[in-house]
Amino acid sequence: MSTTILSQTSKISETVLINGKTLYYEVYGEGKPLFLLHGYTQSSKSWKSYIKDYEKEYEVYLIDLTGHGKSEPFKEDLSIKAVSEDLNSLIKHLQLEKIKAIGFSFGGDVLYQLALINPSIIESMITIGAVGTWTINDFPEYLKAFTFENRNNFPWLKTSHDGDEHIKAMMYQFKNYTIKLSDKELQSIQPEVLIMIGDDDEGMDLEEVIRVKKNLPKSDLWILPNVSHGAHEGENKNNFILKSKAFLSKK
Template identity: 25%
Template sequence: MSDTTTTGRYADVNGLHLYYETHGTGRPLILLHGGLGAGGMFGPILPALTERHQVILPDLQGHGRTADIDRPIDIALMADDIAALIDHLGLDRPDVAGYSLGGGVALLTAIRHPEKVGRLVSASAHIRTDALPAEMREQQGQVNAAAAEFLKETPMYQTYMELAPRPEDFPRLLDKMGEAMSHDFDYTEEVRGLQMPTLIVAGDADMAPPSHYVEVFKLLDGGLRDGGWMSEGRPKGGHALAILPGLTHYNLFASPLFAAVTLAFLDPEETSWVG
């Protein structure tokens, strides 16, 4: 199918002037970027995804071309934004995928608005605070406005300066991100109750260890028995797990491997390894 691209548009949802782009044609896929990023970070894998899907790339609250508003950075609130965007666009149970912060938003969209989500892909998003090593928690505790000066040579800062409606808001965004990461959370029971087919993805050297994502898969009836010759032992809900070799939290989003496993999961009729 053609890789047609519309110019970016805005949807007014929940008091937010939410920027989004639409690329390609096919079954809709909402794809959510990581923290301090924007939808454009998926550029390297977008051509593969748009071969069979209409990919919708929102910029989450305070990121990219979506200006911040007077509320916390909270994945539950951003999940409600995505649910409102689905309604705004008149979509019928689109697939929702996300990476890192976006993986958490995708997960919470499925938890809070299950009737709006077809298939779910959550990549590099841990479901419990204590899944992260202590040194990583310590690094997250250093994210605040004072860190803005140290980030000026990073692609994240440069992207923000290029896209943000108010570039001077960068320190404020860091404060809000640091505040968001300071709160403990545990979505174990909510994940256990997911009904739509769900793919959990992580790099083999991700922010949380592979063992954590195996635990998440077990919550979804995965990894508990032999799958069987006819896949009769696979998770009853059609869930799947992908630990991607040679990848970290900081390059997974642009990897052809991420695109490949996402497409295989979203389009099971095209493959033989997911049900």
């Protein structure tokens, strides 16, 4: 089955020049645009097995976010806001007026920034293991483990990116991963948001999750017991698909 999924043919796959750098994306299916955004050091390949679940109802966009996958390596210091600005420019390039979106981890943080940059572009969004505020400074052990020298400990790196230049740049830029949403910024976010968190996600502070839920005008919180960072994966996948489709179909 996995071979069939991975060999599925996109109706569009191209690299485009956006804000002076190349970004890669693929499109599948028919319907309203649905963007699926990957985590840091992943690529759009991490969403490939989900295409069949959404493509009959949505036009599914898989994006290699700035510095990842088939998009060109980082040229500048990592900025979540800058990555979101690149995504916003890509959406404008694609001439899309509204999107729905799901973002995992880094992809979720990017979505919160996109909602601030372009308040009307997102109809509804799901964030997994992300609440828009996170800093590597709170997790020095991550920085110590997540290095280019240790790349073989993270098997997805080799299959997700075009060579060591990409991997080296991402690992180096991890030290700049920091983003903060104020209460006022959260209160200004317009789309309806489903916040999905595993209660064993060591990277998520539950007090911060509560602050975000309290300040987001239209939000639902889904905390999964005994689940870590990739709360949409593995044995949770089927339940995630059902709940995500029900949430995204509202309006």
